[in-house]
Amino acid sequence: MSDLLNNAKKAAAHAAVDEHVKTDYVVGVGSGSTVVFAVERLAERVRNENLKIRCIPTSFQARQLIIDHKLILTDLDVDPVVDVCIDGADEVDSKMTLIKGGGGCLLQEKIVASNAKELIIIADYTKDSVKLGDQYKKGIPIEVVPIAYVPIMNKIKQRYGGNIELRMAVKKAGPVVTDNGNFVLDWTNFDQDSDWEKINLDLLMIPGLVETGLFIKMAAKAYFGLKDGTIKQTGGGNVCSAQM
Numbered sequence: 347m348s349d350l351l352n353n354a355k356k357a358a359a360h361a362a363v364d365e366h367v368k369t370d371y372v373v374g375v376g377s378g379s380t381v382v383f384a385v386e387r388l389a390e391r392v393r394n395e396n397l398k399i400r401c402i403p404t405s406f407q408a409r410q411l412i413i414d415h416k417l418i419l420t421d422l423d424v425d426p427v428v429d430v431c432i433d434g435a436d437e438v439d440s441k442m443t444l445i446k447g448g449g450g451c452l453l454q455e456k457i458v459a460s461n462a463k464e465l466i467i468i469a470d471y472t473k474d475s476v477k478l479g480d481q482y483k484k485g486i487p488i489e490v491v492p493i494a495y496v497p498i499m500n501k502i503k504q505r506y507g508g509n510i511e512l513r514m515a516v517k518k519a520g521p522v523v524t525d526n527g528n529f530v531l532d533w534t535n536f537d538q539d540s541d542w543e544k545i546n547l548d549l550l551m552i553p554g555l556v557e558t559g560l561f562i563k564m565a566a567k568a569y570f571g572l573k574d575g576t577i578k579q580t581g582g583g584n585v586c587s588a589q590m
């Protein structure tokens with residue numbers, strides 16, 4: 347990955363961690379390449395400022411990051427209310443609707459975010475878009491129970507059009523299997539003017555469809571690292587997750 351992109355991810359991650367994480371917080375740790383910089387910054391603040399935090403992972407990767415950086419690991423059984431969740435995104439539109447799940451981690455990410463008082467998104471400049479599909483061309487990820495993947499693909503195509511594919515693994519013969527033992531479908535060429543709130547609810551009614559990578563009215567704020575090293579912030583910053 348280019349230095350420009352990595353610097354942008356790092357700038358966004360540091361700004362969000364510095365602004366939104368306070369001592370005694372329970373922190374939801376998202377997944378993906380940008381979150382790596384956030385965890386590094388959390389560990390730095392724990393060492394330098396004696397910041398006291400407990401971290402809830404959103405994936406196998408996030409759990410490993412927390413352990414590797416010697417942060418305190420917790421879960422929703424012990425800490426059911428998350429003070430802030432910091433996570434990446436594949437795309438953020440002008441209404442703060444997100445596409446997530448490019449790395450297949452959408453289900454646990456949505457569970458943790460939905461129990462957070464605030465979901466803060468960190469991303470590089472390539473994720474900032476007006477309409478979903480402007481920037482991210484790999485589609486909307488949808489996690490499904492394996493036995494239902496073909497009927498679900500057919501239903502989505504019939505109802506909404508576009509293309510839908512089973513995500514295949516790179517270093518394994520066969521499909522990607524999520525941290526929860528499910529498959530991922532990637533839905534592309536959808537109507538960019540869709541009513542995503544309605545579609546998300548409709549999709550969630552399909553038996554066997556576990557979760558979508560559409561995060562609607564969940565993110566409070568997004569931090570985009572730009573090419574020149576500065577940050578662009580979007581979103582009001584009010585609590586709009588914690589869907590309790």
Ligand SMILES: O=C[C@H](O)[C@H](O)[C@H](O)COP(=O)(O)O
Binds near residue numbers: 378381434436447
């Ligand atoms: O499944 C993966 C997650 O939703 C990631 O947060 C998302 O794909 C963004 O990842 P990255 O920070 O690597 O662009």
